Amino acid sequence: MLSKIMGVFARPDFPLLLREHVVLSAVALLIAVAVALPVALLVRNTPLGATIAINVGNIGRAVPSLAILALALPFLGIGFASALVALTALAIPPILINASIGLREVRQDIIDAARGMGLSGGQILTRIQLPIAAPVIFAGIRTSAVQTVASATLATFIGAGGLGDLIVEGLQRRGPRYCSQGPSPSRSLRSSRSSASAGSRGPSPRRGCRSRRREEVVN
Amino acid sequence: MIEFRHVSKTYAGSDRPVVNDLSFEVLDGEICVLVGPSGCGKTTSMRMVNRLIEITEGEILIDGEPNTSMSGTQLRRKIGYAIQQIGLFPHRTIADNIGTVPNLLGWEKGRIRERVNDLLDLVGLSPDEYRDRYPAELSGGQQQRVGVARALAADPPIMLMDEPFGAVDPITRERLQDEFLHIQEDIKKTIVFVTHDIDEAIKMGDKIAILKQGGVLAQYDTPQTILSRPNSEFVSSFVGGDRLLKRLSLTRVSELDLGPANGGTDGLPRISDGLTVRDALSELMGSGQSKAVVEKDGEKKLLTFQDIEALTSSGAMGGGKRSA
Amino acid sequence: MSDLALLQDVIGEPKLIDWNWLKDNFWEYIVPAFQGHIFLSSISIAIALVIALPVGILCARYRKAYPPVTVVTGILYSIPSLALFAILVAAGVNVGPTPVIIALVAYSLLILIRNTVAGIDAVPPETIDAARGMGLTSRQILFRVELPLALPIIVAGIRIATVTIIGIATIGAYIHGGGLGQLIFDGINRQFPTMIIAGAVLATALAIFADVVLLGLERYLRPWARARRA
Numbered sequence: 001m002l003s004k005i006m007g008v009f010a011r012p013d014f015p016l017l018l019r020e021h022v023v024l025s026a027v028a029l030l031i032a033v034a035v036a037l038p039v040a041l042l043v044r045n046t047p048l049g050a051t052i053a054i055n056v057g058n059i060g061r062a063v064p065s066l067a068i069l070a071l072a073l074p075f076l077g078i079g080f081a082s083a084l085v086a087l088t089a090l091a092i093p094p095i096l097i098n099a100s101i102g103l104r105e106v107r108q109d110i111i112d113a114a115r116g117m118g119l120s121g122g123q124i125l126t127r128i129q130l131p132i133a134a135p136v137i138f139a140g141i142r143t144s145a146v147q148t149v150a151s152a153t154l155a156t157f158i159g160a161g162g163l164g165d166l167i168v169e170g171l172q173r174r175g176p177r178y179c180s181q182g183p184s185p186s187r188s189l190r191s192s193r194s195s196a197s198a199g200s201r202g203p204s205p206r207r208g209c210r211s212r213r214r215e216e217v218v219n
Numbered sequence: 220m221i222e223f224r225h226v227s228k229t230y231a232g233s234d235r236p237v238v239n240d241l242s243f244e245v246l247d248g249e250i251c252v253l254v255g256p257s258g259c260g261k262t263t264s265m266r267m268v269n270r271l272i273e274i275t276e277g278e279i280l281i282d283g284e285p286n287t288s289m290s291g292t293q294l295r296r297k298i299g300y301a302i303q304q305i306g307l308f309p310h311r312t313i314a315d316n317i318g319t320v321p322n323l324l325g326w327e328k329g330r331i332r333e334r335v336n337d338l339l340d341l342v343g344l345s346p347d348e349y350r351d352r353y354p355a356e357l358s359g360g361q362q363q364r365v366g367v368a369r370a371l372a373a374d375p376p377i378m379l380m381d382e383p384f385g386a387v388d389p390i391t392r393e394r395l396q397d398e399f400l401h402i403q404e405d406i407k408k409t410i411v412f413v414t415h416d417i418d419e420a421i422k423m424g425d426k427i428a429i430l431k432q433g434g435v436l437a438q439y440d441t442p443q444t445i446l447s448r449p450n451s452e453f454v455s456s457f458v459g460g461d462r463l464l465k466r467l468s469l470t471r472v473s474e475l476d477l478g479p480a481n482g483g484t485d486g487l488p489r490i491s492d493g494l495t496v497r498d499a500l501s502e503l504m505g506s507g508q509s510k511a512v513v514e515k516d517g518e519k520k521l522l523t524f525q526d527i528e529a530l531t532s533s534g535a536m537g538g539g540k541r542s543a
Numbered sequence: 544m545s546d547l548a549l550l551q552d553v554i555g556e557p558k559l560i561d562w563n564w565l566k567d568n569f570w571e572y573i574v575p576a577f578q579g580h581i582f583l584s585s586i587s588i589a590i591a592l593v594i595a596l597p598v599g600i601l602c603a604r605y606r607k608a609y610p611p612v613t614v615v616t617g618i619l620y621s622i623p624s625l626a627l628f629a630i631l632v633a634a635g636v637n638v639g640p641t642p643v644i645i646a647l648v649a650y651s652l653l654i655l656i657r658n659t660v661a662g663i664d665a666v667p668p669e670t671i672d673a674a675r676g677m678g679l680t681s682r683q684i685l686f687r688v689e690l691p692l693a694l695p696i697i698v699a700g701i702r703i704a705t706v707t708i709i710g711i712a713t714i715g716a717y718i719h720g721g722g723l724g725q726l727i728f729d730g731i732n733r734q735f736p737t738m739i740i741a742g743a744v745l746a747t748a749l750a751i752f753a754d755v756v757l758l759g760l761e762r763y764l765r766p767w768a769r770a771r772r773a
Contacts, residue, residue, distance in 0.1 A: 306672055
C-alpha cells in the first residue's frame, strides 16, 4: 500500500500535475484578492454598499463549486482558462465577505477619534481600518485558499488537469462500476482538444488515450 | 435570620482565604450591607448564603438551619437574587422573566400572572405596557426594576442583592434606592446587600459590615455608630473625611427639634422640611444667612447653625431614614 | 479561431439549451435527480446534527475536549471532497449514496460543532449566574437558557453546513451517489451542455433556496433581537 502511494509521487507526470494544481490555485487566488479587496475598500464607508457586497458574497458562496466549473465548460470550453475563471469566481466570495465585514466592524468611535486628531481618509484607511481589519481579511483569504486548492481537484472534470487527475484515475482503475465517467475526463478532454484542433469530430478517441497512459505506469 | 458562623472561603489552588472567619447576624426584616474595597470578599460572602459558592470552613444558618440542609437549587428558589448585571433572560418576555421562580415552583398559570402584574405595579412599571416586551426594549433603569421584581417573585423571606442599582446613572440610582426602601417598609425582607459605595451602604443599611482585604470583618454596626465611632484607621478612612456630613445626611430637617420663628422672618431663606440636614446646611450656607425658615405642619420654625451643631455633637442622630 | 472549434467540440452541438430534451426528460430524469439531491443533503445534515449537537454541548462544558475535536474535524473539513470520496471507496465502502453521505456528514461536523460551542459561549455569563441564583438546575439552565439563546447561532451553522453539503453532494454523483451532479457528469460525458446547465442551475438554486429559508428561520428564532430593532 505504502509503496504504491510512494509510487504515485515517482510517476513522471506527478510534477506536472502538481504544478498545474499549484498554478491554477495560486493564480485564481491572486486574481480573487485583486478583485475582492478593492471592491471591499470601495464600499467600506457606505453601509449600503457593504451590505450589498456581503449579500452578493453570501449568495456566491452558496453556488456549488462543481456547478461553476461545469457551467464554465459550455461557455469557455475545456482547459486552463475555463477552470481559472471558475476557480476565481469561487475564490472571491469568502475574501469579499470577510474584507467587507472586517472593515465595517472597525468601531466608529475609533474612526471618529482618528478624524478628530486630523488624519485624512487615506491615513485612516492605512493606519486604522486596515490594521484592525487585517486578521479578519486574512482569515477570509485563508478560507478562500483552502477552498480553492480543494476545488482545483475538480478541474480534472473540465480538462484542466491538476491532482484531481490522479484521484479520478485511481477510481477508474477499480473499474467503471466505481465512477460515473469512463475514462479520466481531463486526459480525454485534452486529447479531444488536440483532435479538435486537428479538425476531427465525432466520437472522442478516449479509450485509446487511456490505455496508452496505463501502459506508461508500472503498478 | 441569617447567621454567619466563622465562615471562611479559600479557593482551590490558593493558600490565602478570600473570606476569613466571618461571623455576624442579619436580623429578620433588616438590610445588612456588605461594603468594602474590591477584593474584600463581599460578593463571595453573599454568594455563600445561597451556595453559589460553597463554604470552606464554618457555616451559615438560615432561621437556625444550616443552609446545607437542602440541595443548592431548592435553597436558591427560596432566596431572592438580584445582581448588578441584572441577567434578565434576553429570549423571554418581562412576564416570563419575573415568573421564572414561581414557574419552577409549579404555581398555576393564573396565580403567576397575577403575581407578575402585582410586582410590575410594585416596581412602578405598567403591566399592560411591559408584560410582553423583551428585556432589550427596556432602559437600564427599567431592567433593574424588573430584576428586583424577579427576585421578589416567589415572595422569598430572604433576598441577596449584589449592587442591584449599580448599572444606572446616579439620578436613577437615587430614585431606585428610595423606591426600594419604600417597598421594603411593607415587605420587610431580610436582605444581604453588597455594594462598594459607602454612601449607598449608609443609605440602604440597617447594619453595615465593612470588610477589608482578605475578607476580614473590620466593623459591623449601624450606620450611625460606624460614622460616629469608627473602630479603626481603616474604617474611618474608608467612610471618608466627610463622615460628619454623612451623618447629617442620615437625619431629615423634619426630625429636628426647632425653635419657633418669632416675627422678623422676612428675607430669610425657606427650607423644605423633607431635606436631609446635610442638604439644609448646604442651602443655608449658600444663602449667606445664619438662619432659615422651615415650615412644619403649617407652623413656621427657625433653623440655625446652632441646631445643626447640636446634632453633630449629640449621639442621637439618624434613625429617620426610612421615612423617605 | 480555434476557441470556437473547441467549444463546438465539447458542446457537440451549437445550442446551449435544448428545451425539448428538458421537457422529455423532466419527470423521469431531472425530478428524480433533484429528489435524490434533497435526500442526500437532508439525511446528511440530520446525521451530522445528531453527532454534532451533543459533541458541541460537551465541548462547551469540558473545554479540554474542544481543541482536539476542532483539530480532527478541521482536518476532515479541509480534505478535498473528491479525494475523500476516493479514500472512502479505497477503504472498501461500496460506491453509491453511502460514501457520499459519510463524507457530507464529515464536512458538516466542524461547522456545526463550532457554532454550537460559539452559541453556548455567547450566552451572557450574568444570565447564567442569575439562572443559577434563582435555583435552576444545570439541566434546566441548558435547556431553558443556554440552548434557546444559542439556537440562532446553531441554526446559522446548519445553514452554512447545508449550503456546503448541497454543493459537495453534486460531486458525489461521480461515485454513483445520485443527485443533480449526475446531470452534470452525464452532460460532460455526452458533451451535452443542456444537461450540464440544468444540473448546475438546479443545484445552485437549491443551495440558494436553502440559504434563504434557513436565514429566515434564524431571524424568526430571535424575536428578542427583532424587538430591539423595532
